[in-house]
Amino acid sequence: MAPKAPKAPKSPIPNHFFFLLLILSAFSAAAASGKLRSRRPCRRLVFYFHDILYNGKNAANATAAIVGAPAWGNTTVLTGMNHFGDVVVFDDPITVDNNLHGTPVGRAQGFYIYDKKEIFTAWLGFSFVFNSTEHRGSLNFAGADPLMNKTRDVSVIGGTGDFFMARGIATLSTDSFEGEVYFRLRADIKLFECW
DSSP: OOOOOOOOOOOSSOHHHHHHHHHHHHHHHHHHHTOSOOOSOSEEEEEEEEEEBOOSSOTTTOOEEEEEOOTTOOSSSOOTGGGTTOEEEEEEEEESSSOTTSOOOEEEEEEEEEOOSSSOOEEEEEEEEEESSSOEEEEEEEEEEOTTSSOEEEEEEEEEETTTTOEEEEEEEEEEEETTTEEEEEEEEEEEEOO
């Protein structure tokens, strides 16, 4: 009978530790080189949406209406105090240029809530529902809209059709307004997740 070879001493560090160390070093190398995540948008779009608020006299062409108001307000005229408490729903045309009478490529549908007494600001929740040959589906948006800022960012939180599961940022800017009845917003949309 041949003598038994001596057993190799057991390593105090388990094998799975080396595997974990290998994975972590690979991720840190990728992160250091900036390869994990691209910061450039995968898609960029610009649209305009046109909001015509019902004022008691313009029912034929109004695209938005006050559906909720504080006790001191009413649903025909926006309240004082920065419109605090007013809830407005809208179904606005979307165009590729700033012409209200241009061919619409879809509808902006949703609501905005004037949510501060001290500052003129609103909170938005809406969708762009496309019906053109160029775009099919929808993009969904949500976020604060500090109206006195020149530009404001709201989140793109999803989409359907051509924009399935899209994520990104929409930079809004007031392109035009006429009193409290009409305003036009420019939406510069940058998508960072495209499927």
